Each structure stands twice: as C-alpha cells, then as structure tokens.
Amino acid sequence: xxxxxxxxxxxxxxxxxxxxxxxxxxxxxxxxxxxxxxxxxxxxxxxxxxxxxxxxxxxxxxxxxxxxxxxxxxxxxxxxxxxxxxxxxxxxxxxxxxxxxxxxxxxxxxxxxxxxxxxxxxxxxxxxxxxxxxxxxxxxxxxxxxxxxxxxxxxxxxxxxxxxxxxxxxxxxxxxxxxxxxxxxxxxxxxxxxxxxxxxxxxxxxxxxxxxxxxxxxxxxxxxxxxxxxxxxxxxxxxxxxxxxxxxxxxxxxxxxxxxxxxxxxxxxxxxxxxxxxxxxxxxxxxxxxxxxxxxxxxxxxxxxxxxxxxxxxxxxxxxxxxxxxxxxxxxxxxxxxxxxxxxxxxxxxxxxxxxxxxxxxxxxxxxxxxxxxx
Amino acid sequence: xxxxxxxxxxxxxxxxxxxxxxxxxxxxxxxxxxxxxxxxxxxxxxxxxxxxxxxxxxxxxxxxxxxxxxxxxxxxxxxxxxxxxxxxxxxxxxxxxxxxxxxxxxxxxxxxxxxxxxxxxxxxxxxxxxxxxxxxxxxxxxxxxxxxxxxxxxxxxxxxxxxxxxxxxxxxxxxxxxxxxxxxxxxxxxxxxxxxxxxxxxxxxxxxxxxxxxxxxxxxxxxxxxxxxxxxxxxxxxxxxxxxxxxxxxxxxxxxxx
Numbered sequence: 001x002x003x004x005x006x007x008x009x010x011x012x013x014x015x016x017x018x019x020x021x022x023x024x025x026x027x028x029x030x031x032x033x034x035x036x037x038x039x040x041x042x043x044x045x046x047x048x049x050x051x052x053x054x055x056x057x058x059x060x061x062x063x064x065x066x067x068x069x070x071x072x073x074x075x076x077x078x079x080x081x082x083x084x085x086x087x088x089x090x091x092x093x094x095x096x097x098x099x100x101x102x103x104x105x106x107x108x109x110x111x112x113x114x115x116x117x118x119x120x121x122x123x124x125x126x127x128x129x130x131x132x133x134x135x136x137x138x139x140x141x142x143x144x145x146x147x148x149x150x151x152x153x154x155x156x157x158x159x160x161x162x163x164x165x166x167x168x169x170x171x172x173x174x175x176x177x178x179x180x181x182x183x184x185x186x187x188x189x190x191x192x193x194x195x196x197x198x199x200x201x202x203x204x205x206x207x208x209x210x211x212x213x214x215x216x217x218x219x220x221x222x223x224x225x226x227x228x229x230x231x232x233x234x235x236x237x238x239x240x241x242x243x244x245x246x247x248x249x250x251x252x253x254x255x256x257x258x259x260x261x262x263x264x265x266x267x268x269x270x271x272x273x274x275x276x277x278x279x280x281x282x283x284x285x286x287x288x289x290x291x292x293x294x295x296x297x298x299x300x301x302x303x304x305x306x307x308x309x310x311x312x313x314x315x316x317x318x319x320x321x322x323x324x325x326x327x328x329x330x331x332x333x334x335x336x337x338x339x340x341x342x343x344x345x346x347x348x349x350x351x352x353x354x355x356x357x358x359x360x361x362x363x364x365x366x367x368x369x370x371x372x373x374x375x
Numbered sequence: 376x377x378x379x380x381x382x383x384x385x386x387x388x389x390x391x392x393x394x395x396x397x398x399x400x401x402x403x404x405x406x407x408x409x410x411x412x413x414x415x416x417x418x419x420x421x422x423x424x425x426x427x428x429x430x431x432x433x434x435x436x437x438x439x440x441x442x443x444x445x446x447x448x449x450x451x452x453x454x455x456x457x458x459x460x461x462x463x464x465x466x467x468x469x470x471x472x473x474x475x476x477x478x479x480x481x482x483x484x485x486x487x488x489x490x491x492x493x494x495x496x497x498x499x500x501x502x503x504x505x506x507x508x509x510x511x512x513x514x515x516x517x518x519x520x521x522x523x524x525x526x527x528x529x530x531x532x533x534x535x536x537x538x539x540x541x542x543x544x545x546x547x548x549x550x551x552x553x554x555x556x557x558x559x560x561x562x563x564x565x566x567x568x569x570x571x572x573x574x575x576x577x578x579x580x581x582x583x584x585x586x587x588x589x590x591x592x593x594x595x596x597x598x599x600x601x602x603x604x605x606x607x608x609x610x611x612x613x614x615x616x617x618x619x620x621x622x623x624x625x626x627x628x629x630x631x632x633x
Contacts, residue, residue, distance in 0.1 A: 245495045246488070253485060256474035263433060263463075263471055264485045265454040 050362035075344040076337030094332035095227040099286030100310025103279035108319040110275040111255035116177025118307025119184030124284025127154030140213015155284020156277040163276035206299040216293035227289030239321035380409040381445030383578020389439035407578035414589035417599030432456040466551035480520040486539035509542030541568040544575040600625035
C-alpha cells in the first residue's frame with residue numbers, strides 16, 4: 001500500500017476558506033428568517049391575506065350578478081353561525097371532509113397526489129352499507145365495528161390500486177384516483193338502483209336505513225355525531241405519526257427525493273402503497289361516518305363532493321395534518337354559507353364553488369409569487 | 376491488504392446493458408481485497424456510474440455476479456449491501472442523496488436508519504450524539520445538526536456525505552469523486568479517512584478523475600475504457616502517461632488507424 005499522505009493540520013481544517021465551494025441556490029428559509037416571525041405566524045398571515053383577497057374578488061363577482069356583496073356575506077355569515085345547530089352543521093359536514101383531506105395529506109407526504117378522496121369515501125360507505133345489509137341480525141354495536149373495519153379496508157384497497165398501477169405500469173396516480181371516483185360512484189348507483197334498493201321504501205333509489213343501534217352516537221341533542229371527535233383524534237394521531245415515527249420520516253424521504261430513499265435502502269414501493277392505503281382507509285372511514293352518522297342510507301346525494309373539498313383543504317394547508325383539519329372545517333363552513341347564496345341571494349348553487357376555488361388559488365398564488373421572488 | 380478475509384468486493388463477468396446501446400459495462404472482472412484501495416480511472420462516461428451502482432446493488436447487472444464480503448448480493452441488492460456494511464460517497468449528492476427539507480441530523484439517520492430505529496420511532500438523541508462524535512473523529516467540521524442540508528454549500532453537503540460514509544469502519548467503501556468541491560485541507564483529510572478505512576480492514580473502491588489522487592492513494596488502478604477494464608496498473612510501476620493512453624485508447628502503445 002502507498003504511504004498515507006501527511007495528516008492535515010486540524011486547525012487548517014477548521015478554518016477552511018469556503019469560497020472555493022460552489023454555492024447552492026439561497027436557502028428558502030434564509031429570506032423568511034429575516035422577517036423575525038415564527039413559521040406558523042408567517043403561514044397564518046399568508047393564508048389570512050389570501051382568503052381576504054379571495055373574498056374581495058368574490059364580492060366583485062356577486063356585485064356583477066347584481067347582488068350586494070356585503071348583504072351576501074352577511075347572509076352567509078348569518079346562516080352559518082346564527083344558531084348552535086347551524087354551527088354544529090359545520091362539524092357534521094366537516095367530519096368526512098377532514099378524513100378525506102387526511103387521505104390526501106398522508107400520500108402527499110410521500111409525493112403522491114390522491115385526487116380519489118371522493119371515490120374512497122363512497123366505497124367506504126358502500127362497504128359499510130354492504131356489511132349492514134349482509135348481517136342484519138347482529139347487535140348494533142358489533143355491526144358498527146364490522147362496518148368501520150369494512151369501510152377502512154375497502155377505502156385502503158381502493159386507494160392502493162392507484163399506487164400499485166403507478167408502480168407496475170407507471171400510470172400517474174392523480175389520473176387513476178380521479179377516474180376511480182367515477183367508478184366508485186357508478187358502483188354505488190348500480191347497487192342502490194337495483195340489488196340493494198329498499199323494496200319497502202318510497203321507490204327512491206336508496207338502501208334501507210341502518211338499524212338505530214348501528215348508528216354513530218349523537219353529541220347531546222344536536223345532529224353532531226361522535227364522528228367529529230373520531231376525525232379530530234385521528235388528525236392528532238396522523239400528525240404524531242408523520243412527525244414522530246420512522247414510517248412518517250421515511251414517507252418524507254420518499255416524497256422529498258425518491259432516488260435518495262432508494263439509495264438509502266428504503267422500500268420505496270411499499271412506502272408508496274402503504275401511504276396511499278392508509279389515506280384510503282381514512283377516507284373509507286369518512287364514508288362510514290357519513291353513512292352511520294348523517295345519512296343512514298346510501299342514496300344518489302350521499303356525498304356532496306366532500307372528497308374534492310377535502311382535496312382542496314389538504315392543499316390549502318400544505319398537507320400539514322392539524323392545519324388540514326382547520327382548513328376542512330373552514331371549507332365546510334363555506335359550503336354551508338353557500339346554501340345562503342342560493343336561498344337568500346338567489347345565486348346559482350355552483351357559486352360557492354367559485355368562492356372555494358378563489359380561496360385555493362389565492363393561497364397558491366400567494367405562496368407561488370413569494371417563491372418566484374426568491375428565485 | 377488482508378488475503379485471509381473474504382474480498383470486500385468481487386465482480387465477475389459483470390455486464391450492464393441499457394437497451395440496444397453498447398454495454399455500459401462489458402465483462403468486468405474486478406476484485407477489491409479487504410484492506411486494499413483500488414482506484415478507478417477513466418474518461419467520464421466510460422462506465423464509472425454503472426460500476427458504482429452495480430457494486431452497491433443499486434443496479435442489477437445484465438450478466439455476471441457481484442459479491443460483497445464473500446457472498447452474492449441478493450435480489451433487492453442495495454438493502455443487502457447496506458446490511459453487510461457497504462458504505463458509499465455518491466457522485467452527485469444533490470441528486471442522489473440530499474432530501475430537501477431534511478436536516479444534517481436527519482441525513483445522518485437516513486444513512487443508517489436500521490441502527491437508529493427505536494420501536495416505531497427514531498432515536499434522534501442518539502443520532503445527534505453520534506454526529507458530534509463522528510464530527511470530532513473525522514475532523515470534517517460538518518454543519519450544525521439542525522441545518523437543512525439543501526441550504527448548505529456544495530462543499531458542506533459533501534462533508535455531510537463524507538462523515539456519514541467514513542465516520543465508522545466499514546467492510547466496503549465505494550467512493551465516487553469524494554473530494555469534488557472540497558478545499559485542499561478537507562481533500563487531504565478525506566484522503567486520510569479513505570486510507571484509515573483501509574487500515575481498518577475495508578476494501579475501498581475509489582472512482583476519481585484526479586490521477587494524482589489515484590496514484591497517491593491506490594494499491595492498484597483499474598482503467599475503464601468503453602465499459603471494459605482496459606488495464607489494471609500498479610502506481611509504483613506506471614505513470615500518468617500510461618494511464619492516459621489506457622483511458623483514451625483502451626491500451627498502451629501507439630494508436631494505429633482502424
């Protein structure tokens with residue numbers, strides 16, 4: 001073996017001139033650190049400014065339609081917060097939205113785009129309803145547990161299909177999850193129009209109502225059911241799992257640089273599938289809460305696009321679990337306010353979608369413009 | 376070098392073919408004994424990247440076998456290679472090793488995640504404590520544990536990679552251009568660390584474009600030309616001119632018109 005080179009002086013090593021090192025692009029944090037504000041304050045400030053901007057723009061649109069925007073907003077606010085029962089409705093609608101949003105946030109940690117929350121909600125509801133129809137004689141509480149398991153397994157499998165297609169045939173999961181939404185809805189419609197239709201019902205396409213014992217408990221005398229507690233607890237658990245566990249860490253590595261993950265020996269494929277499956281399981285659970293907590297039967301209007309609203313909520317909060325739950329409840333409130341746009345302001349039902357889209361685009365636009373300035 | 380122990384790395388008839396193109400590696404036979412430093416010279420694009428990846432199980436050869444410490448690499452080779460203690464310094468850390476948003480400590484954990492896992496979580500205190508120890512041991516003055524690696528300069532990113540790869544003794548180290556982007560003092564320290572790995576019993580495969588470095592550190596130098604090992608030379612018995620001819624023409628002697 002050749003002679004080792006003379007050991008370098010330790011002091012020389014510690015006083016290294018870094019000027020020869022090629023500098024990387026400036027750190028994103030560097031410019032933000034100069035503001036002196038903590039990260040959460042900057043994020044909250046950005047969201048507030050964006051939401052206010054979106055509300056102003058939406059006000060212009062209502063004005064163009066001949067509706068006084070201040071009156072419209074007052075009606076929206078009034079209809080949403082005028083009574084405890086209406087406030088409770090935010091949580092009733094928010095429950096499946098929170099779970100659908102988490103179904104986006106978890107795969108997003110691994111770099112996956114899950115647009116399939118709607119289908120996973122539906123398929124979870126379908127599986128739960130199927131269990132209820134197949135085992136009508138079970139005690140309600142046992143049936144409910146089986147429905148929960150069925151809903152989560154169905155949601156997980158439905159979502160995992162998209163991840164497997166990405167791994168095996170390299171089809172982008174955002175396309176497959178989106179298309180599978182239509183399949184899930186069609187599966188539900190097929191079932192409620194024929195094999196699962198309530199023969200003793202009014203003739204409307206719907207399954208028989210769930211037995212009372214298999215429904216989620218209500219909180220007090222309101223329509224709010226225990227599903228919101230479950231959703232909020234799961235949000236905290238997801239936040240802890242993503243930030244504290246090895247699985248959460250590994251998902252972040254895959255999402256940040258899949259090649260680095262592969263070279264570090266991580267099972268990238270397995271992580272992608274499990275991330276999607278866990279997300280799908282939560283969306284499936286969301287479908288269960290909608291069935292066993294609110295609707296009690298499958299029917300064509302079983303979901304009002306909650307999967308898509310959950311998608312917006314997750315992106316709005318940059319896939320961070322606790323803010324995601326807050327964004328989901330905010331969007332839930334906006335959908336309730338949207339009813340007022342239709343009833344009080346006589347605007348089309350789809351108008352509220354414009355408001356949600358504006359909020360989302362404003363938040364995206366705001367953060368994108370800051371990045372553009374940095375680069 | 377230590378012939379009593381199994382060779383750190385053995386490549387037998389290794390061929391790597393991408394589609395119908397000329398093989399990136401063509402029937403490569405190469406052995407790195409325990410305690411030996413084998414340099415790899417060659418003009419860029421003559422199979423160095425594929426050699427690096429094959430040696431670490433990152434790329435399955437089209438033909439041939441790869442053995443690390445005496446055993447064939449199993450399917451899913453990179454995990455097998457890591458489990459047997461193979462370590463590496465990547466050619467392009469930013470592309471292949473740096474995860475945006477992760478800190479220095481998190482990159483250290485990623486380098487040996489199996490060792491730092493505790494039940495469902497990760498022993499972050501252990502990671503940080505070890506970073507302090509390794510920083511002192513290697514003398515590379517790595518950046519603070521909480522700094523995000525993607526915000527560091529190229530040289531400081533390389534230090535993180537070096538501490539991670541060379542801080543512990545390993546049976547096999549595959550290093551691609553380890554001194555790229557480093558100042559002179561850190562380059563010297565890196566070279567010392569590679570030799571210390573050899574002294575500790577590791578086989579080191581050093582891929583470099585710096586012939587002075589290869590001649591100074593290597594026990595043998597394999598020269599790659601068009602994916603083949605054009606020759607294996609011994610530093611004391613060769614010079615840059617001979618290596619240059621092997622790199623350019625694949626053989627020593629005057630080039631004749633084909």
